[in-house]
Amino acid sequence: MIKIIDNFLDKSDFLQVKEALYSNNFPWFAHERANDASKFGEYHFLHHLIHEGKLNSPKCKFVVDMISHKLALFHKKDIIVTRARASLFTVDKKSKGLGFHKDVLDSFDYKVLLFYMENSNGFTEFKDGKKVESVENRALIFDGHLEHQTLTQTNITFRRNINFNYRLDNV
Numbered sequence: 001m002i003k004i005i006d007n008f009l010d011k012s013d014f015l016q017v018k019e020a021l022y023s024n025n026f027p028w029f030a031h032e033r034a035n036d037a038s039k040f041g042e043y044h045f046l047h048h049l050i051h052e053g054k055l056n057s058p059k060c061k062f063v064v065d066m067i068s069h070k071l072a073l074f075h076k077k078d079i080i081v082t083r084a085r086a087s088l089f090t091v092d093k094k095s096k097g098l099g100f101h102k103d104v105l106d107s108f109d110y111k112v113l114l115f116y117m118e119n120s121n122g123f124t125e126f127k128d129g130k131k132v133e134s135v136e137n138r139a140l141i142f143d144g145h146l147e148h149q150t151l152t153q154t155n156i157t158f159r160r161n162i163n164f165n166y167r168l169d170n171v
Contacts, residue, residue: 021162067115081166091156095153110143112141114139115163118136126147
């Protein structure tokens with residue numbers, strides 16, 4: 001299952017999220033590799049919102065709550081978020097893939113949300129060749145076992161997205 005939802009958040013909610021992630025005070029942390037399949041020099045910056053099921057960023061709880069609420073409405077079920085993080089990719093002279101990977105390795109019942117913060121010529125590519133453009137306020141929802149990769153952007157300095165790994169609450 002791959003689903004694209006444009007204008008995922010209401011405009012006012014989206015602007016609140018954008019204000020937080022674009023703030024000069026927002027803490028970004030360097031990671032040497034974008035994922036386990038990335039090569040040397042294919043780094044990115046990230047900020048854990050939820051790590052191992054626990055809130056890691058209290059100041060951004062509202063971001064987690066807004067997106068979780070919209071996901072629950074979409075699925076018509078409560079969700080359980082195990083990981084949520086904001087990612088920041090820097091501009092490249094030539095677009096490149098950062099390595100196909102799965103966000104969740106040990107389960108087929110997880111879903112992934114990628115939420116794009118701005119328009120760019122970077123995108124998400126699936127192993128089957130399907131590509132999803134980075135469009136502001138777009139949500140991409142897919143099954144966690146699908147291999148995918150980030151392709152870097154060449155037209156803007158920073159590309160940000162929010163990544164949720166979650167499962168449906170079957171209670």
